[in-house]
Amino acid sequence: MNSNSALVPLADLLVVDDTPDNLRLLSTMLSEQGYKVRKVMSGPLALRVVSVASPDLILLDINMPQMNGYEVCEKLKADPRTSQIPVIFISALDDVWDKVRAFEVGGVDYITKPFQCEEVLARVKNQLTLRWFSKQLSDQNIRLQQEICERQQVENALRQSEAREREKSQALELTLSELRRTQSQLIQSEKMSSLGQMVAGVAHEINNPVGFIYSNLFIARQYFQDLSKLVELYQKAYPNSTPEIQEIIAELDLQFLKEDWQKMINSMQVGAERIQEIVLSLQNFSRLNKSDLKPVDIHEGINHTLEILQYRFRAESYSHRVSCPEIEVIKEYGQLPKVTCYVSQLNQVFMHLLSNAIDALENQPPPRRITISTEVGTGEWKEDREKENLSKDKDKYTQYVVIRIADNGSGMSENVQKQIFDPFFTTKAVGSGTGLGLAICYQVVVEKHQGQIRCISAPGEGTEFIVEIPIAQEYLLSEGH
Ligand SMILES: Nc1ncnc2c1ncn2[C@@H]1O[C@H](COP(=O)(O)OP(=O)(O)OP(=O)(O)O)[C@@H](O)[C@H]1O
Ligand SMILES: [Mg+2]
Numbered sequence: 001m002n003s004n005s006a007l008v009p010l011a012d013l014l015v016v017d018d019t020p021d022n023l024r025l026l027s028t029m030l031s032e033q034g035y036k037v038r039k040v041m042s043g044p045l046a047l048r049v050v051s052v053a054s055p056d057l058i059l060l061d062i063n064m065p066q067m068n069g070y071e072v073c074e075k076l077k078a079d080p081r082t083s084q085i086p087v088i089f090i091s092a093l094d095d096v097w098d099k100v101r102a103f104e105v106g107g108v109d110y111i112t113k114p115f116q117c118e119e120v121l122a123r124v125k126n127q128l129t130l131r132w133f134s135k136q137l138s139d140q141n142i143r144l145q146q147e148i149c150e151r152q153q154v155e156n157a158l159r160q161s162e163a164r165e166r167e168k169s170q171a172l173e174l175t176l177s178e179l180r181r182t183q184s185q186l187i188q189s190e191k192m193s194s195l196g197q198m199v200a201g202v203a204h205e206i207n208n209p210v211g212f213i214y215s216n217l218f219i220a221r222q223y224f225q226d227l228s229k230l231v232e233l234y235q236k237a238y239p240n241s242t243p244e245i246q247e248i249i250a251e252l253d254l255q256f257l258k259e260d261w262q263k264m265i266n267s268m269q270v271g272a273e274r275i276q277e278i279v280l281s282l283q284n285f286s287r288l289n290k291s292d293l294k295p296v297d298i299h300e301g302i303n304h305t306l307e308i309l310q311y312r313f314r315a316e317s318y319s320h321r322v323s324c325p326e327i328e329v330i331k332e333y334g335q336l337p338k339v340t341c342y343v344s345q346l347n348q349v350f351m352h353l354l355s356n357a358i359d360a361l362e363n364q365p366p367p368r369r370i371t372i373s374t375e376v377g378t379g380e381w382k383e384d385r386e387k388e389n390l391s392k393d394k395d396k397y398t399q400y401v402v403i404r405i406a407d408n409g410s411g412m413s414e415n416v417q418k419q420i421f422d423p424f425f426t427t428k429a430v431g432s433g434t435g436l437g438l439a440i441c442y443q444v445v446v447e448k449h450q451g452q453i454r455c456i457s458a459p460g461e462g463t464e465f466i467v468e469i470p471i472a473q474e475y476l477l478s479e480g481h
Contacts, residue, residue: 011128012036014055016046016072017090018064022113026059026090029117030124043067047075050082057127059120060107062091062098070105077106086127090115184423184439203282210279214272221265228258278307295338298346298401298469302331302372305350312358325366327358332373336401339471345444346469349453352437353405353465359428360409360463371406377468399471400451406464412457420455445469 013035017023020041027037038055040046043064050058058076062069069089076082088109089102099110108130109123231254234241306313306329315326354370361368377400412420419425421442426435445453449469457463 010034010036011056012038012053013057013059013124014038014040014046014049015059016040016043016064016069017059017061018042019061022061022090026120029120033121035124043069043072046072050076050085054082054085056085056131057124058085058087059111059124060087060089062089062093062102070101073102073105073107084131086131088123088127090120180423181439184436185443187434187436199282203279206275207279210272210275214269214276217265217269217272224261224265278310280304282308293340293342295340296343298336298339298341298374298403299333301343301347302350302374302403305347305354306372308351309354309358312355325368327361327368327370330369330371332371334373334375336374336376337399337471339401339469341449341469342444345448349441349444349467350403350405352441353467356437356465357405357407357409357463359433360407360411362409364409367408369408371404373404373406375402376400376471377402400468401471403467403469404464405467406462408462411459411461411463412455413459417455417457421453441467 013030015023015026015030015037017026017039018041023039023041027039030037038049040049044067046058046060049055060069060072069091073087073089076085076087083106086108087106088111089107090111090113091098091102092113094112102110108127111120111123313327313329357370361370416427420438422435423439424435425439426433428435441453445451445467451467451469453465453467455463455465
């Protein structure tokens with residue numbers, strides 16, 4: 001098989017012709033070229049031979065008794081097992097329609113008798129090469145498809161394992177955030193209980209000395225009044241006393257001393273009262289262990305917290321900070337019923353919100369203002385509860401108090417707002433903020449009291465925190481929420 005022998009392996013040919021001479025001539029000629037040649041003399045015989053072992057090419061005569069070449073070819077093409085075998089027609093018919101018909105029924109070539117040996121060989125070789133290449137192509141195609149299939153399987157497996165990994169990492173993230181929450185709760189309760197103990201201790205220690213200063217002031221005032229009465233009596237009885245006494249009276253400016261002493265005692269009394277108020281606030285604020293639910297006046301809690309933070313509202317400088325202008329606190333309190341809540345925890349919420357507001361006002365130009373407003377809610381809460389379908393008896397949930405704490409400070413970007421309730425999120429300098437304040441507020445308001453906390457803010461436009469606490473707390477908790 002000359003030039004293509006390297007590519008095309010020894011081919012198996014089938015020659016079909018009812019004329020023995022033709023058959024012999026063709027088969028000798030092809031055998032001499034190295035092809036393996038099978039010969040049959042009729043169409044049905046040809047189909048049987050092909051069904052036993054498929055040849056690589058068929059040379060098919062058209063004019064045959066019993067079954068002509070076209071019919072044989074049609075049958076071969078109709079069977080998927082034999083449809084790929086190339087068929088070259090060999091015929092004495094030279095009409096163009098015969099040739100057209102030959103191609104129509106699936107022939108690949110047409111040789112007219114009498115034929116030239118070289119022509120037959122060239123056409124056979126041509127078809128065999130074509131078939132070989134097309135087989136290579138289809139093999140390659142199959143291999144490629146297999147490869148694609150395998151890759152898809154690998155890809156699917158990868159995707160599945162990726163999904164599994166993602167699930168795992170989500171679960172881990174959840175655990176981590178749960179851990180952080182627990183950690184922040186622990187730190188907070190530790191912090192608050194030690195702070196509470198310290199505050200309670202300090203308040204107690206101050207309370208006693210202030211108590212006796214306050215009560216002695218009353219007696220001191222009385223003593224002084226008695227003494228000054230005595231001096232007046234002396235002056236009346238002895239208007240012309242000794243020059244020495246006259247001199248001392250002039251020196252002391254007795255009249256001024258009497259007036260100033262009154263003023264001093266008064267301001268000492270105001271100061272002592274103030275200390276007593278602060279002590280009371282500290283004691284109220286630090287009732288940390290008394291965490292039982294009870295009905296309280298929310299305004300009292302806010303006022304105590306404001307009292308404790310008083311020093312930060314004043315205009316003068318405090319601690320290491322430079323002097324800041326005064327912060328004006330505007331109270332717009334509405335009529336509130338008593339709210340059943342964990343009072344010390346709610347006080348902590350007010351403390352954190354107010355501290356944050358004060359921090360946000362630092363370095364802001366006057367007027368620096370914090371507005372605290374309260375009211376009984378009228379619908380928002382109810383809607384939410386209804387949406388969540390948490391109760392059959394929704395009226396119980398419609399009563400809630402709304403506390404708004406607004407400042408005209410620095411405000412927050414949207415990005416910051418998204419993270420403020422995350423434990424340990426802070427924009428403050430290292431050491432000056434733990435980032436727990438709002439996380440605690442969230443826990444206390446949402447988890448402890450089934451309330452809501454949210455904020456409205458924009459950079460440069462201040463911030464408003466809105467806290468909503470259901471009034472019927474006991475009812476909520478007894479239902480196990
Ligand atoms: N009123 C506010 N105005 C502007 N930013 C605020 C306000 N309140 C909170 N923030 C922002 O939210 C962050 C988180 O507040 P949070 O109270 O949780 O922590 P912190 O104040 O930074 O630290 P900590 O309260 O633990 O000392 C703050 O760092 C601040 O960026
Ligand atoms: Mg804070």
